[in-house]
Amino acid sequence: MLTNAPRGTKDILPSQAGAWQWLEEKIREVCALYSYEEIRTPTFEHTELFKRGIGEGTDVVEKEMYTFTDRGERSITLRPENTASVVRAYLQNKLFANAGLVKLFYVGSMFRYDRPQAGRLREFHQFGVEALGEKNPAVDAEIILLAWEFLRSLGLTELKLKINTVGCPACRPIYRQKLTEYFTENADELCGDCRRRLEKNPMRILDCKVDALKDFMDDAPKIETCLCDDCREHFNALKKFLTAAGVEYEINPRLVRGLDYYTKTAFEIQYAPLGAQSAVAGGGRYDGLIKEIGGDDTPAVGFAAGLERILLALELQGLVPAQDKKISAFVVAGGAAAEAYAFKLLTDLRREKISAAMDFGRKSMKSQMKAAAKSGAKFALIVGEDEVASSSVTVKNLETSAQEKIPREKIFEKING
């Protein structure tokens, strides 16, 4: 118990931290390239924000949130996603002032009480991007491009981009209604899950794996038939932009987002080899959210990507770059008499910005030399009684095995080559 991290959490160990740093650098690179600026919002918010933003009936809000009452009797929730927080920050700090389109990105942990699996943790990390204040589908396309090119730039192949439109408050209810009617007629053929979905979110039935092959599925009403002009034009324009950019996509009428705030564009980038948790990035337009949270009616688009899933994919393809943790010099102290002299040398090296280490275990020189070799250092700096007495250092090049004793003051020169 004491020595076990809570279920669904993971330590990022030194051996993995390098990969994370590298990934985060790549994130900052693309965002700079597309001119998105970083925003950091609190890890927790008022519970109400998520209930409003994500939607009361959603799984996330209904059964996956880490909610607690703080000592001031406030209901607080660990962010299950970051879009609602970004919108809140956008409104609270009036980022819309003197700006048309506000383009933001974030990286951080999110919390969802789910059953853990590979690629699904209770505390997980997302990189996300939000563009607030513009209804032009070109922004949808820009966001999708950013996500797509980012993943591609990591070296990932086998990526699939799926897009769909989920309509807007004007047309979605009509479609929903049609679907509900249609599936109610076929209710006895639906699986248990879908019968529940019938009430809650009939659009999800389209995505059911159990019922996928049943006959009535093919004849289910299609959203195209219900789209309002605005949504139809928006979707067509998006497709045009994507085609112009040369991105291959697949229209998947069954792609439905689980959060209530999505409107019009919905998209997902999948990496199939990941198995059940194959969605590596997903997002879409959420034109209604900002108003829902109390702002003016403002259009917006965004997406989020799961970092541990990306890392998993990168590992599968052997794309995680090896980390170089080598140091330049390793100080070897021969006997207790030389220890302080060695420590001084170590300190001076570091003051000269030369990465250095030494073994503090007071072990035999042999052991220290082994440690030196293992450290990957190019030089072993050996100091014993002789060197202390003559104020010198024996420098051994561990690659060539060449060794010479030089005056103490010449050491930086020697190492810096």
Next chain:
RNA sequence: GCGGUUGUGGUGAAGCGGUUAACACUCCGGAUUGUGGCUCCGGCACGCAUGGGUUCGAUCCCCAUCAAUCGCCCCA
């Protein structure tokens, strides 16, 4: 939240109801004099996820718990 599989040292892993839990790697120490990488020698689980139970006896059987993992669900 539902169903399945799995759980042996730092790692990969063998093993079996019955006296010393293989093997490999890693790690640690050593092979005379202040020196690495090769080779050789030696050491490293009083314990087989945890807690119960069955049994003369359990790492091997049963139950529970915890965890990982696969699928569902959900999503990134």
